[in-house]
Amino acid sequence: MNAAYNQPYYHNKAQPKPSSACLMNYPLHPDFLANYIIGEELGAGGYGFVVSARERKTGIERAVKFIYRHMVPSHSWVKDNTLGHIPMEVYILKNIRHPNIIGYVDSYQDHCFCYLVMELHGTQWTGSPDNSNFPRSPALSETSQSTCSSFLDSPIEEYLPEPPMIKRRTSCDLFECIEKHNYFQEPLAKMIFQQIASCVAYLDILGICHRDIKDENIVIDDQYQVKLIDFGAAVVLPRHYGDHTKYLMTQFHGTVSFASPEILMGRPYKAESAEIWSLGVLLYTILFGEIPFHDTKMAIAGRFAQPKVQVSPTCLNLISWMLQRSPEHRPTIHQVLMHPWFSEF
Incomplete structure (x- = not known):
């Protein structure tokens, strides 16, 4: 871990x-x-x-x-x-x-x-299939992603002859959509985020936690309809089977820049609370076109960067609530959906 x-x-x-x-x-x-x-x-x-x-x-x-x-x-x-x-x-x-x-x-x-x-599902948001050559905005580029899972080649690749590459299609995910727009106006950001929160709430009712919520795991079309993908790190929580005691996870397979302070400190964590933190990072990214924490020290301290774009006080309140350093002080996903921000405008 x-x-x-x-x-x-x-x-x-x-x-x-x-x-x-x-x-x-x-x-x-x-x-x-x-x-x-x-x-x-x-x-x-x-x-x-x-x-x-x-x-x-x-x-x-x-x-x-x-x-x-x-x-x-x-x-x-x-x-x-x-x-x-x-x-x-x-x-x-x-x-x-x-x-x-x-x-x-x-x-x-x-x-x-x-x-x-x-x-x-989704719309291709970049013009060139070679994503490595696509010019990125400074907000999300000039950085490199880290995930806890490292890639290992399949054994079959060791003895197969060098084949021609299958053509790569340009991405349809929210990361590329944000890069295309730089950031979203608050009403559109709300529409996008509400869809994501809605499916996380649905999973929570079933006792399922995705555990790798991030912009790259959300595909989005030109009508801004989104779908959550990649359940490779998902877990079915014990409470789904009638055990309502607090259950702490010890393994992390998500993305470091979306990881909560307790995960970054290497402590056992409650999956639902860590998921809320990831959603807070995601909402900030959708609204402002950059992640809220420049390094792990900022994330562990729970001090996010001052937004460069003005949004409503209720919106900032929701972000601050989801990005509480202490997991006990964060809302549940159902409290997130009941926040006053969703009923504004």
């Missing part, structure tokens, strides 16, 4: 990794091949990569996450009545439905991968 705290604090878009290249010569599941045609790479991370795929029968485009089986911890496998043993991420998406959460479509498994087929 403590390995994350020696990494740079800054927030920047992670550079794509050539993970999907291994699919060029990989024998995909025959049932998957019968139903889908592989398209472009959409992203990559510590547990796998995501590509687009088109349904052969309907022509509908989907997102397919290829999860390295050997990267999924033993405690993150669960038994599903119809699919057998599957990663927690697949299990959660299969069993939830919300307009602001990416929808589950199908899943497959072979000896190397779990295939998670999902709906594809």
Whole structure:
């Protein structure tokens, strides 16, 4: 857990990794091949990569996450009545439905991968597919992102010949949308954030905590409709099974610049309270185009940077409440949604 705290604090878009290249010569599941045609790479991370795929029968485009089986911890496998043993991420998406959460479509498994087929949502916000060459605003650029999960190459890449790269599609996430706009006016920021808070509240009722809320894990279209993605760090909390005692987490697999003070100090933490902190960082970023804390010392102290854009006092009140240093002083997600800011204008 403590390995994350020696990494740079800054927030920047992670550079794509050539993970999907291994699919060029990989024998995909025959049932998957019968139903889908592989398209472009959409992203990559510590547990796998995501590509687009088109349904052969309907022509509908989907997102397919290829999860390295050997990267999924033993405690993150669960038994599903119809699919057998599957990663927690697949299990959660299969069993939830919300307009602001990416929808589950199908899943497959072979000896190397779990295939998670999902709906594809969002607008491409940058003009060039080479994100490394895209000019970034100083607010979010000039920095580098850190996540607690490090990327490990799949063993199959060790013996496959060097294949041509699958073309990478430009991103549809909120990070790129913020970069495009620099920041959002308060009414639009409210509309975006309310959707995110709504799906987090839905998950909370089910006893599920996402644990990696950030702008890169939210896809957004040109109507500013958002959907939460990437449940790779999500957990089902014990209270969902009737245990209402306070449960503290000891592992962290999220993003350091969205991590709460108790996580940054390496202490056991309550997932729900840490999630509220991440939402506070996210709201600040949506409104002002930059993260609220320039380093871990600022975050641990709970002192966020003075906003450069003027917003309403009630808005600042909500941000301050979510970014309380003490987790006991932060609101619940349901208190967030009942805050007066949402009824203004």
